[in-house]
Amino acid sequence: MPIFSYKASDAAGKVFKGTLEAAEEKEVAAKLQAMNYIPIRIQAAAGRQSRFQLDGSINISSMFQRVTSKDVMMFTLDLHALLQAGLPVDKALSILINVAEKEKFKEVVAAILKNVQSGNSLSEALAKYPNIFPMLYTNMVKAGETGGVLPVVLDRLGSFLENSQDLKDYIKSAMVYPLFLVFVGGISIIIMLAFVVPKFAIIFSDLGQAMPFSTQLLLGISHGLRDYWWMIIAGVGAIIYLLKKYVQTPEGRLKTDRMKVNLPVIGTLVKSVEAARFTRTLGTLINSGVPILQALRLVQEIITNQLIAGALEMVYNRVKEGDNLSAPLLQADIFPPLAVQMISVGEETGKLDQMLLRVAENYEKVVRNMIKRFVNLLEPVMILAMGLMVGFIVISMLMAVFSMNEVPF
Numbered sequence: 178m179p180i181f182s183y184k185a186s187d188a189a190g191k192v193f194k195g196t197l198e199a200a201e202e203k204e205v206a207a208k209l210q211a212m213n214y215i216p217i218r219i220q221a222a223a224g225r226q227s228r229f230q231l232d233g234s235i236n237i238s239s240m241f242q243r244v245t246s247k248d249v250m251m252f253t254l255d256l257h258a259l260l261q262a263g264l265p266v267d268k269a270l271s272i273l274i275n276v277a278e279k280e281k282f283k284e285v286v287a288a289i290l291k292n293v294q295s296g297n298s299l300s301e302a303l304a305k306y307p308n309i310f311p312m313l314y315t316n317m318v319k320a321g322e323t324g325g326v327l328p329v330v331l332d333r334l335g336s337f338l339e340n341s342q343d344l345k346d347y348i349k350s351a352m353v354y355p356l357f358l359v360f361v362g363g364i365s366i367i368i369m370l371a372f373v374v375p376k377f378a379i380i381f382s383d384l385g386q387a388m389p390f391s392t393q394l395l396l397g398i399s400h401g402l403r404d405y406w407w408m409i410i411a412g413v414g415a416i417i418y419l420l421k422k423y424v425q426t427p428e429g430r431l432k433t434d435r436m437k438v439n440l441p442v443i444g445t446l447v448k449s450v451e452a453a454r455f456t457r458t459l460g461t462l463i464n465s466g467v468p469i470l471q472a473l474r475l476v477q478e479i480i481t482n483q484l485i486a487g488a489l490e491m492v493y494n495r496v497k498e499g500d501n502l503s504a505p506l507l508q509a510d511i512f513p514p515l516a517v518q519m520i521s522v523g524e525e526t527g528k529l530d531q532m533l534l535r536v537a538e539n540y541e542k543v544v545r546n547m548i549k550r551f552v553n554l555l556e557p558v559m560i561l562a563m564g565l566m567v568g569f570i571v572i573s574m575l576m577a578v579f580s581m582n583e584v585p586f
Contacts, residue, residue: 181221185214186259186272215262215272244282244309246345250338252277252286257331266327267293285309298322313458313475320466330465337461344453344541351548355555362563367402369570374399377574392577395570427483434482446547451485452512453540456520460533470497485511502529516540 182196197208206216255276259269270290277283285306292302300319303310314334321330378396388396402409423429438444458479462472473493480486488509495505503521506512516536523532 179221181219183209183216183219184255184276185209185216215264216258244279244285246338247342248277248279248282249309249314250335250342252282253331253338254335257328257335260328260331266299299327311478313462313479316467316471316475317462317465320462324466326466333461333465337457340457340537340541341454344544347545348548351552355552355559358556358559358563362559362566366563366566366570369567370395370399370402371406374570374574375403377577389573389576389580391569391573395573431483431487434484438482438484442551446544446551447482448485448511448513449540449544449547451480451482452516453537453544454479454481455485455489455512456516456533456540457537460530460537463533464530469502513540 179200180196180198181202182194184194199208202219206219209216252273255273256269259272260266264272267290270286270293274283274286274290277286289299289302289306292305293299298319300315300322303318304312304315307315317330317334318327321327324330374395378399424433437447440447455476458476459472462475463469467475470493473489473496477486477489477493480489488511492502492505492509496502501521501524503517503524506520507514507517516539519532519536519539520529523529526532
């Protein structure tokens with residue numbers, strides 16, 4: 178029978194951790210409730226403790242105090258569980274102070290609790306920390322408070338954050354192996370150029386014989402790398418710094434984002450990622466009771482591509498004038514036509530929020546498949562590129578050796 182780890186609270190707010198055997202999560206929750214505990218978090222227990230984990234409650238990652246989107250996601254899911262169990266907001270927040278793993282986040286939750294106890298609403302307290310809880314988050318909480326359905330909204334918000342986090346984690350994990358190949362291959366080539374090739378250079382120079390052009394080129398690169406490595410590092414660093422500064426300007430950011438959208442393969446991927454983010458966010462907001470105009474304005478803030486965000490301004494103005502959503506989206510030509518057609522169907526059937534969420538699920542799958550294909554293609558290309566570089570080094574050395582022995586090559 179599967180083993181589940183849990184975090185639960187008693188009536189006094191004390192947090193307990195442990196494991197239980199059960200067929201499913203619902204059975205664990207029922208057992209905890211039978212023991213007069215309030216379930217906070219239930220998840221399948223790992224087969225064995227991670228070697229990066231010090232004990233059941235503290236792990237190496239908790240030493241880094243920066244509050245991440247994953248911390249906010251777990252906070253949202255835990256708060257929903259406590260409110261769903263019937264606890265008032267202040268009591269739930271006091272429990273979550275003990276649940277938080279990072280000291281910095283404990284301080285933030287404690288400050289939010291203090292604000293709530295002073296008479297502020299939860300959304301007003303969250304709004305004091307815009308770097309942790311963005312406007313999108315606080316507006317959804319505010320909509321839940323206004324409609325008296327805060328636990329429901331937190332459930333949707335938790336699902337939204339969970340899906341977004343899953344997509345980010347998938348993209349990051351997919352790029353680990355290609356980046357590892359680049360790192361290892363690059364280090365190998367640098368070692369060959371900096372330490373192996375110079376040994377042959379000494380032999381060739383002692384003989385005083387003319388060498389093939391490719392060998393001369395290789396020795397020149399090796400010489401430059403060994404004697405002017407600091408200039409190369411400084412030059413690359415300066416170029417990266419200047420490019421970063423330029424991209425941070427409005428003009429540079431817009432040009433960079435336009436270039437991304439117009440690239441053959443990358444452009445389709447960028448549009449699909451932004452379509453998934455747009456539809457997931459807009460669908461969640463509308464489903465939570467946020468008016469469509471306010472929702473569109475909030476969505477603009479989370480779109481990372483400035484070209485697409487600028488086009489959404491036209492969409493916002495058209496909807497404000499009384500137009501539907503799909504027509505200006507189709508005219509803007511910023512999202513795949515199929516996504517816009519599905520949104521149009523949602524408008525015609527009166528189920529826009531549900532259709533937006535369905536479109537988001539479809540395009541999240543599309544993004545995953547595209548990344549998988551891209552990585553599968555990238556790996557052999559990178560291996561081939563590294564092989565060509567190593568092959569050039571080896572052949573250049575062999576040509577010099579053959580020319581010394583007057584053997585035709």
